[in-house]
Amino acid sequence: MPKNSKVVKRELDDEVIESVKDLLSNEDSSDDAFKKSELMVDDQEEKDVDVEEGSDVEDERPAWNSKLQYILAQVGFSVGLGNVWRFPYLCQKNGGGAYLVPYLVLLLIVGIPLFFLELAVGQRIRRGSIGVWNYISPKLGGIGFASCVVCFFVALYYNVIIGWSLFYFSQSFQHPLPWDQCPLVKNASHTFVEPECEKSSATTYYWYREALNISSSLSESGGLNWKMTICLLAAWVMVCLAMIKGIQSSGKIMYFSSLFPYVVLLCFLIRGLLLNGSVDGIRHMFTPKLEIMLEPKVWREAATQVFFALGLGFGGVIAFSSYNKRDNNCHFDAVLVSFINFFTSVLATLVVFAVLGFKANIINEKCVTQNSEKILKLLKIGNLSQDMIPHHINFSSITAEDYNLVYDIIQKVKEEEFDSLGLKSCQIEDELNKAVQGTGLAFIAFTEAMTHFPASPFWSVMFFLMLVNLGLGSMFGTIEGIITPIVDTFKVRKEVLTVICCLVAFFIGLIFVQRSGNYFVTMFDDYSATLPLLIVVILENIAVTRIYGIDKFMEDLKDMLGFSPSQYYYYMWKYTSPLVLFCLLAASIVQMGLSPPGYNAWIEDTATEEFHSYPTWGMIVCISLMVLAILPVPIVFMVRRCNLIDDSSGSLASVSYKRGRIIKEPVNLEGDNTSLIHGKSPSEVPSPNFGKNIYRKQTGSPTLDTAPNGRYGIGYLMADMPDMPESDL
Numbered sequence: 001m002p003k004n005s006k007v008v009k010r011e012l013d014d015e016v017i018e019s020v021k022d023l024l025s026n027e028d029s030s031d032d033a034f035k036k037s038e039l040m041v042d043d044q045e046e047k048d049v050d051v052e053e054g055s056d057v058e059d060e061r062p063a064w065n066s067k068l069q070y071i072l073a074q075v076g077f078s079v080g081l082g083n084v085w086r087f088p089y090l091c092q093k094n095g096g097g098a099y100l101v102p103y104l105v106l107l108l109i110v111g112i113p114l115f116f117l118e119l120a121v122g123q124r125i126r127r128g129s130i131g132v133w134n135y136i137s138p139k140l141g142g143i144g145f146a147s148c149v150v151c152f153f154v155a156l157y158y159n160v161i162i163g164w165s166l167f168y169f170s171q172s173f174q175h176p177l178p179w180d181q182c183p184l185v186k187n188a189s190h191t192f193v194e195p196e197c198e199k200s201s202a203t204t205y206y207w208y209r210e211a212l213n214i215s216s217s218l219s220e221s222g223g224l225n226w227k228m229t230i231c232l233l234a235a236w237v238m239v240c241l242a243m244i245k246g247i248q249s250s251g252k253i254m255y256f257s258s259l260f261p262y263v264v265l266l267c268f269l270i271r272g273l274l275l276n277g278s279v280d281g282i283r284h285m286f287t288p289k290l291e292i293m294l295e296p297k298v299w300r301e302a303a304t305q306v307f308f309a310l311g312l313g314f315g316g317v318i319a320f321s322s323y324n325k326r327d328n329n330c331h332f333d334a335v336l337v338s339f340i341n342f343f344t345s346v347l348a349t350l351v352v353f354a355v356l357g358f359k360a361n362i363i364n365e366k367c368v369t370q371n372s373e374k375i376l377k378l379l380k381i382g383n384l385s386q387d388m389i390p391h392h393i394n395f396s397s398i399t400a401e402d403y404n405l406v407y408d409i410i411q412k413v414k415e416e417e418f419d420s421l422g423l424k425s426c427q428i429e430d431e432l433n434k435a436v437q438g439t440g441l442a443f444i445a446f447t448e449a450m451t452h453f454p455a456s457p458f459w460s461v462m463f464f465l466m467l468v469n470l471g472l473g474s475m476f477g478t479i480e481g482i483i484t485p486i487v488d489t490f491k492v493r494k495e496v497l498t499v500i501c502c503l504v505a506f507f508i509g510l511i512f513v514q515r516s517g518n519y520f521v522t523m524f525d526d527y528s529a530t531l532p533l534l535i536v537v538i539l540e541n542i543a544v545t546r547i548y549g550i551d552k553f554m555e556d557l558k559d560m561l562g563f564s565p566s567q568y569y570y571y572m573w574k575y576t577s578p579l580v581l582f583c584l585l586a587a588s589i590v591q592m593g594l595s596p597p598g599y600n601a602w603i604e605d606t607a608t609e610e611f612h613s614y615p616t617w618g619m620i621v622c623i624s625l626m627v628l629a630i631l632p633v634p635i636v637f638m639v640r641r642c643n644l645i646d647d648s649s650g651s652l653a654s655v656s657y658k659r660g661r662i663i664k665e666p667v668n669l670e671g672d673n674t675s676l677i678h679g680k681s682p683s684e685v686p687s688p689n690f691g692k693n694i695y696r697k698q699t700g701s702p703t704l705d706t707a708p709n710g711r712y713g714i715g716y717l718m719a720d721m722p723d724m725p726e727s728d729l
Helices: 003-029 031-039 067-078 081-085 087-093 096-125 129-136 142-171 195-199 202-211 226-243 247-273 278-286 296-309 316-321 330-381 400-413 428-432 438-450 456-490 494-513 517-527 530-561 567-594 616-630 632-641 674-678
Strands: 184-186 191-193 598-603 608-613 653-658 661-666 704-707 716-719
Touching: 067 247, 067 316, 067 330, 067 456, 081 087, 081 296, 081 330, 081 438, 081 456, 087 096, 087 278, 087 296, 087 330, 096 129, 096 278, 096 296, 096 316, 096 330, 096 530, 096 567, 129 142, 129 316, 129 456, 129 530, 142 202, 142 226, 142 438, 142 456, 142 494, 142 517, 142 530, 142 616, 142 632, 191 195, 195 202, 202 438, 226 247, 226 456, 226 494, 247 278, 247 330, 247 456, 278 330, 278 428, 296 530, 296 567, 316 456, 330 400, 330 428, 330 438, 330 530, 438 456, 456 494, 494 517, 517 530, 517 598, 517 616, 530 567, 530 616, 530 632, 616 632
Parallel strands: 653 716
Antiparallel strands: 184 191, 598 608, 653 661, 704 716
């Protein structure tokens, strides 16, 4: 080593020793105040836990067993029933393959940035949704409570759908399938087909009459459907057992519940591509209709689908992410899970339209056969001349192309009398254009197609088991969005809370297994989540970018990830995403105002659906659902703003970081933590500014600040004493 370097080293060592001496002397001068703050800590709380920089012991929070388990949990939560029965419908309705363009654009400017934001705040603060937003600003703590309320509303009816799937799953172990043909009714004189089934179809009848035993209106309760009540109980028992130990129990189940649907979808795709007419369905699906892509409605529906497909605002994303290590690359997770979700939707769309193409082909063949017989009758009675029919046409084995040729000829020759002939145009496209979504797709259209499969019971078992697993994966995240924040905030036992939550949800959920229960499912689906979740995510974005500070948040991300995220996210979070969310909120309100509030009731006499408006009490319920979901936000804001509750009782606990130690202490966020040191009441001290990142304060300022500390920028409580030299800080 060169001689001069030793001199420099010795001088540096001297400076370090001097600085340490200064710090120790200053700490002694403030020792009384420091000890006083220590005495203020609730002595009934558990002992302090040392957290040195680089230590693996941060708190006793559970953690994922592996990165794969965590990714599967997020995928299972985001990939749900909507990917199978909502995305294909939207794709078909909004321009086929052209719909993928607005969907991808909105995924990049809204979906991935907001998903990344929720992953980051959960991982950074390591709390559920209530704790996260309390940490950022206690006045916005209601955001977390609103997320919990929405999760509870959604869980109530979402588990009913799992119950329906369990019922169909249990009925699939028989050949032929019970919805294969219409039932026969016997009376004293003769046997005839059930009229309601004959007017509709076997699968439609089975769904509305055998499964739901549906009433004719919302007001007509009809009593409990005991078959569905038992299935609902089974669904809640499954959820409770899976969630009772938190991620230790649900995490292991994720390996099956998240991966099994992909096995089934791939099997269905391979089988579907081997079916006659499947290519017609896929071609129809992805034929782009570019003119539709320019309509605002398409972009609104694409944004809504992106928003709900990723589970934004529910709190499940934050809860799952909070069990990660703080140096986990959550940016990679956000991009990976978002694109897995997208490609799952595309895969499900391929499967759905391969099967629907097969079904359309069968229906078209029946149409050709029936109308060919009509043409033969018309030829025999002389209404049509044999000279019209091309010589190569053989009605005993006529193809769809030949029939359409004959149909066009007859239509041109018999232009005035054509309508009276009663002939139909048998086009596969007409059948494929009949847009079906939701329960109509899963429990009617798809079940009808599977009855024509070879070994149909096997495919039915696989399909409904897939629906159960898709539903359970989403339910795990939804329940985690309720349980984790409450456990973090109120320190209750997770096992007890899980059992109570599932029991309460089951008993409230009995309204969905009445004979009129399907109408309540529609009501909750339309009104309990859409607007409240949009408001929640808008407030989340504002809380991070405006209250906490976008620059400070970017610094936290740099500390967590080990690299600076792209400036793309900075501009998305600060400008683009809020603008798109406000536009989506406005469009949703307008759409809700223009669409008459109501539901489609099943009329037994005509065997058709008929639109009914909600009665007055039904409208009150709809409005109440939206108000109750968002009500925690203004309530918590006013409570914090007006100091209506005293947090010194320790009922709400928080974690503060002081000189490398985690200290459990009562929360007094609305006042100022200075009261812990200087003995002041909350009203005597100024309210802190949570949005500013203050590293150093002027001497003489008796306030307490959170300064970044360590790799993760967690911060520790630091009292600035009047006699402490500014240079020593």
